[in-house]
Amino acid sequence: MFTLVNGLTTGMAVFLVAAGLTLVFGIMRILNFAHGAFFMIGAYVASSLVGSAPRSVLALVAAAVVAALVVGVLGIVVQRFVLRRIQHVDEHYMLIATFAVMLVCVGFVKLVWGLEFLSVDPPPGIDTGVDIFGLFVPSFSLFIIGSGIVVFLVLDFVIHRAWAGKMITAIARDGWMAELLGINVPAGIMAAVGGSFALAGLAGGLLLPNQTLSPALGDTFLLLAFITVVIGGLGNVRGAFIAAILLGLIDGLNTMFLPAYPGVAVYVGMVAFLLMWPNGILGESRL
Amino acid sequence: MRLNRRHFLTTSAAGVGALAMPGILRAQQGEAVRIGLITTLSGPGQLYGNYIKDGCEIAVERLNAAGGVNGAKIELVVRDDKNSPEGAVTAFRELTGNGIKLFAQGTFTANLLGTLPLLEEADVTMVMVGASALALTHEAFNPRAFRLGFSSPMCFGGYGTLMAQKHPEIEKWATLRSDVTALADITNAFTKGLKAETEKAGRKVEVLDPVLVPYGGADFRNQISNIIGSGAPGLFNVLQGADAISYYKQARTFGLDEKFKVLCDSANEFAIAKAMGANTPASLWSWTGWYPAANKGNPVSDEVHKAYIKLRGDEYPNWYIGVSHDSILTIANAVAKAGSLDAAKLIPTIETETPQGALGKIQFRKEDHGFAGDLTYIRFGRDDKNANGWSVFETAQLPGAEFLEKATPGSKLN
Numbered sequence: 001m002f003t004l005v006n007g008l009t010t011g012m013a014v015f016l017v018a019a020g021l022t023l024v025f026g027i028m029r030i031l032n033f034a035h036g037a038f039f040m041i042g043a044y045v046a047s048s049l050v051g052s053a054p055r056s057v058l059a060l061v062a063a064a065v066v067a068a069l070v071v072g073v074l075g076i077v078v079q080r081f082v083l084r085r086i087q088h089v090d091e092h093y094m095l096i097a098t099f100a101v102m103l104v105c106v107g108f109v110k111l112v113w114g115l116e117f118l119s120v121d122p123p124p125g126i127d128t129g130v131d132i133f134g135l136f137v138p139s140f141s142l143f144i145i146g147s148g149i150v151v152f153l154v155l156d157f158v159i160h161r162a163w164a165g166k167m168i169t170a171i172a173r174d175g176w177m178a179e180l181l182g183i184n185v186p187a188g189i190m191a192a193v194g195g196s197f198a199l200a201g202l203a204g205g206l207l208l209p210n211q212t213l214s215p216a217l218g219d220t221f222l223l224l225a226f227i228t229v230v231i232g233g234l235g236n237v238r239g240a241f242i243a244a245i246l247l248g249l250i251d252g253l254n255t256m257f258l259p260a261y262p263g264v265a266v267y268v269g270m271v272a273f274l275l276m277w278p279n280g281i282l283g284e285s286r287l
Numbered sequence: 288m289r290l291n292r293r294h295f296l297t298t299s300a301a302g303v304g305a306l307a308m309p310g311i312l313r314a315q316q317g318e319a320v321r322i323g324l325i326t327t328l329s330g331p332g333q334l335y336g337n338y339i340k341d342g343c344e345i346a347v348e349r350l351n352a353a354g355g356v357n358g359a360k361i362e363l364v365v366r367d368d369k370n371s372p373e374g375a376v377t378a379f380r381e382l383t384g385n386g387i388k389l390f391a392q393g394t395f396t397a398n399l400l401g402t403l404p405l406l407e408e409a410d411v412t413m414v415m416v417g418a419s420a421l422a423l424t425h426e427a428f429n430p431r432a433f434r435l436g437f438s439s440p441m442c443f444g445g446y447g448t449l450m451a452q453k454h455p456e457i458e459k460w461a462t463l464r465s466d467v468t469a470l471a472d473i474t475n476a477f478t479k480g481l482k483a484e485t486e487k488a489g490r491k492v493e494v495l496d497p498v499l500v501p502y503g504g505a506d507f508r509n510q511i512s513n514i515i516g517s518g519a520p521g522l523f524n525v526l527q528g529a530d531a532i533s534y535y536k537q538a539r540t541f542g543l544d545e546k547f548k549v550l551c552d553s554a555n556e557f558a559i560a561k562a563m564g565a566n567t568p569a570s571l572w573s574w575t576g577w578y579p580a581a582n583k584g585n586p587v588s589d590e591v592h593k594a595y596i597k598l599r600g601d602e603y604p605n606w607y608i609g610v611s612h613d614s615i616l617t618i619a620n621a622v623a624k625a626g627s628l629d630a631a632k633l634i635p636t637i638e639t640e641t642p643q644g645a646l647g648k649i650q651f652r653k654e655d656h657g658f659a660g661d662l663t664y665i666r667f668g669r670d671d672k673n674a675n676g677w678s679v680f681e682t683a684q685l686p687g688a689e690f691l692e693k694a695t696p697g698s699k700l701n
Contacts, residue, residue, distance in 0.1 A: 006508045013505060052564055115334040117532055119562040122540075129540050138508065138540040211505065212532040212562060216331060220505045220529075255509035262466055262510075263501035 001135050003252040009141040011248025012148025013207055018225035018232075018240045019155060020199030026235030027172050027192045028079075028087055033098035035225065036218030037105030038074065038197050042067040042204025043213055044113050047120050050208075054123035057143070064205025068198040075197020076190055083193065102218070109215050122209035140209060147206045151199070152241045159237060168192045172235075227266065231273045233280025242281055243273075319362035320355070320628070322347075322618055323382035325375055325392040325402070326416070328367035335394050335607055339416050340365055342611030343391060345594045350616070356623045363615070368392075372401025383409040388628045391614045393436070394607065396420035406431040412621075412630045412637070414614040417576065417607050420469065421692065421700050424655040428696035431630055433637055433656040435614045435649070439469075439476045440692040442574050443553065445662040445685045447480025450521070450572070451492070453683070454549050455485075457521040459493045461514050463534070464525035465502040473525050473553055480690070495519055504530065511538045520548040531555045532562050544569040557603040560667055565676030570668040577609025577646055581663050581682040587616075588645040613644035620649075654694035662687045 021035045042064070049063040078101055086097045121127065126139040159165040170178045171188045179185045203221075211217060228247055232239030247266055254265035273281065324343050327336035347363045355361055364387060366378035375398040382390070383405075392399055393416025400422065406413055406429050413432040415423060419442075423434050450457070460481065464470040478494045485492040498514045500507055511534070514522065526534050531552060535543065543550070550568055552559065556575040560567045579592035591612050595604045618633075620642040625632040638656070641648045650659050662685040670678035692700055 002512055003509055006506070006512070009508070010506045053566075110333070115337065117529055117558055117562040119532055119536060119564075119566070121536070121566050127540065136541075138537075140540065141508070210533070210537070212529040212536070214529045215333075216503070216529065220503060224505070251506075252509055255513070259499060259513070262499045263504070 002137070003256050004249065005135070005137050005141060007249035007252030008245065009144050009248065010251055011245040012145045013203075013210065014221060014224045014228050014247060015148045015241055015244035016144075016151060016203035016206060017200065017221040018228040018244055019151060019237060020196040020203070021225050022229045022232065022235055022237055022240045023155075023196035023199065024083075024193060025229065026237075027168065027189060027196065028083055029235075030083055030087065030094050030098070031091075031226075031234075032083075033095055034078070034101035034105060035200055036220075036222030037102040037109075038071050038200040038218075039204045039221060040109060040213075040215070040218040041074065041105060042071045042201030043208050043211070043217060044109055044118075044204075045070050045201065046205035046208050047118055047213055048113075050120060050123075052119060053121050054209075057123050057125050060123050060205070060208065064202050064208070067205040068202035071201025071204070072194040072198030075200075076194040078197070079190055079193040084189075106215050106218070113213070115215060118213035120208045120213070126209075144207070144210065148241075148244075151202070152237070155199075155237050164191075224266070227270050231270060231277075231280055233277075233282045236280060236282045239280050239282035246273075319360045320389070320619070320622055321362045321364055321387050322389045322391060322615060323379075323387040324363055324365045325368050325378045325382070325390065325398075326365070327370045327395065327398070328365075330370040332370045332395055335417075335605075336367075338605045338607035339391075339393055339611040341595065341598060342591075342608040343416075343615050345591055345598065345608070346612040346615035346619075349590060349594065349612075350619050356619050357626065361615070361619060368395075368398045370395065370398070372398050374398070375401045376405065379405055379409070383411060388412065388630070389618050389622070389633075390414070391416050391611070391618065393417045393611070393614075396423060399423060399432075400427055403427055403429045403432060410630055412618070412633045414617050414637075416614045417610045421472070424657045425695050426697070426699045428655055430634060430656070430696075433617070433651050433658075435610055435617060435651075435658050437574075437576060437660075437662070437687065438657060438692055439472045440479070441657075441687050441690045442576075442662055443473045443476035444480035444483075445687065445690040446551070446553075446572075446574050446664060447477040447482070448484040448690070449664055449683055449685060450477075450523075450549065450551060451481050451484035451488070454521065455488065455490060457549055458491070459495070459517075459519040460521040460523060461495045461517045461519035462497040462523045462525065463510065463514055464497050464499065465504075465527070465530060466499050467502055470525045470527070470553075471497075474523065477523050477525075477551075477553075493519075497525075500526065500530070500534075502530070505533075507534045507537050508541075511541050511543075515541055515543075515546045521551070522547045522549070523551045523553070525553045527553070527555065528558065532559055535559060535563060535568055536566070539566060539568075556606065556665065557667070558605070560675070560677040561603065563677075565669060565671070567667070567669045567677040570666060570680065572664060572666050575663050575665055576606030577604075578606070578663050578665055578679075578682060579604070579609075579645075580679065581665070581684060582645065582647065585643070585645070585647060587643055591645040609645035613646050613649050616642060616644050617649050650688075652688075652691060652694060655696040657691055657694065659688040659691055661685065662690065 046063040046067040054060040232243035250269040326339045368375035379402045390413040415434045417436045552573040556573040582588035621636040625636040664683045666681040667679040
């Protein structure tokens with residue numbers, strides 16, 4: 001049972017990172033290699049705000065929101081100067097360009113925050129464990145699970161129910177027609193991309209007490225986030241949510257049944273999913 | 288005679304000129320003795336490369352302040368290996384092309400394995416800084432290279448021995464590591480030392496199969512649950528860097544301090560305490576290559592420590608500082624004694640000389656050029672009374688030569 005709860009925790013942590021990644025793909029058809037680096041910047045920004053010991057859960061969440069805003073602004077800059085220019089070129093150029101952005105981000109972090117490891121503790125209230133029907137569950141795990149669900153519900157509502165989401169969906173599906181109908185397409189794309197990057201910053205802030213900060217932090221979740229996005233269906237937020245949960249559970253079961261081969265089941269699972277659903281569980285989407 | 292700083296510096300650096308052959312010395316005078324330093328200054332590993340650079344620069348500054356080598360200043364020429372064997376080879380070729388004959392290189396074994404085959408052709412002498420892989424002094428042994436680092440059987444065999452001596456009451460140990468070969472070697476060396484010492488005392492100890500985690504993993508809670516459920520009162524954690532700190536953070540919620548009577552970390556030493564501050568585990572052992580407080584009374588160690596505090600404002604330097612300092616010291620001392628940059632003269636000099644370094648007497652085993660210095664272990668942990676939130680409680684030292692693996696230069700250790 002603990003394995004399942006922990007699998008869900010891992011899944012929601014991965015979803016928090018993957019949400020922005022899949023959104024950028026949905027809007028601009030760009031697989032953003034630098035996404036992990038922006039997650040890392042979000043974590044560092046939040047750590048600068050709360051220090052090594054956040055006073056409360058609210059302080060941690062507030063720092064994560066500020067980190068989201070900062071990274072969102074950075075995302076708009078990157079969109080303006082990099083992503084927009086490579087949107088219609090071959091995928092190889094996209095990968096190289098976003099990889100270069102990642103290197104710049106890592107260099108920036110080294111310059112500003114240095115190379116030493118930093119650690120932020122969970123704030124009071126989520127720094128212990130709770131007993132749920134005899135099962136010990138770390139309260140920070142519940143915080144991650146709750147955060148993942150809230151972020152998914154908000155995103156899903158915005159994309160499928162709110163006017164802004166419908167406008168962005170229209171731009172993503174047919175920008176030319178959206179422009180004919182009077183929608184400010186460049187502004188819409190900029191806002192949506194800024195929002196996608198902001199999600200990376202938010203994830204960095206919310207997961208702060210879970211990880212150790214170092215300039216390699218971006219790599220920690222990036223691969224799992226990519227796998228999630230591919231399995232869920234590129235650009236599909238609902239797909240990413242389901243895929244993240246499945247990956248988390250597979251990883252948990254891996255620990256239980258194949259402890260000598262940690263992490264292997266995730267890759268086997270990815271192959272199996274792609275053989276069954278080559279376009280992802282819910283298919284590729286333009287949001 | 289009591290060794291003091293002035294005495295050391297005058298005998299091992301500038302003053303040694305009086306002992307060397309005057310004819311050869313004349314060729315050195317007025318010219319800088321150039322030492323090439325190849326280390327990792329970008330990408331993963333940069334943190335350690337920076338420590339190595341700092342330690343080497345401190346050595347050069349100290350030695351030059353004392354008159355240099357035979358009246359000649361030491362010049363350190365630093366190059367980035369870009370954390371790859373190709374980068375190391377490129378840097379090596381550039382430096383040898385510029386006439387450099389003396390090298391210090393570290394830390395990653397893979398990068399050293401790239402340059403080792405080139406030493407003969409370039410006719411150079413090298414000190415390998417901090418590298419621990421067995422291959423360097425066994426199957427890839429090169430007589431022109433000296434390893435100023437600690438092999439796994441040496442420092443972790445010693446670690447297991449120390450724990451068996453300190454904690455005879457622990458009859459069951461759990462181990463935790465990433466699925467990486469080098470970490471498996473560390474775990475095996477610790478287990479071997481622990482079992483050997485326990486059996487010598489007529490007792491038995493059980494070491495459980497290691498709990499494995501993916502390298503660079505994000506979540507260790509499943510493994511934490513498994514390892515706590517094992518019921519072992521002793522834990523040897525071989526996770527490295529950020530993985531280790533994330534592990535301690537996540538394990539704290541599970542009552543890590545209460546579940547284990549003895550917690551051993553392989554080699555992360557103060558990186559854990561510096562990152563975790565007041566949330567550092569209550570008591571944690573770690574191996575370290577150099578801890579100034581354990582070497583109090585060694586004037587070189589004291590001076591290097593002082594110089595590092597001046598340079599970085601950090602009272603707890605990483606062990607690479609001391610090791611890299613001593614690498615340059617080893618080369619400078621050999622040049623001073625041999626009065627030459629010629630490898631044919633430097634190699635026997637390094638083999639026989641035992642200069643006083645920050646780590647103590649710098650001594651290499653003649654057969655395979657493995658370092659045979661003392662081993663240092665520290666116990667530190669949470670301390671509310673200290674402004675840092677943590678303190679060092681205890682240190683222990685063992686003679687490293689007793690734990691050196693069998694010398695098999697040119698062939699793999701079985």
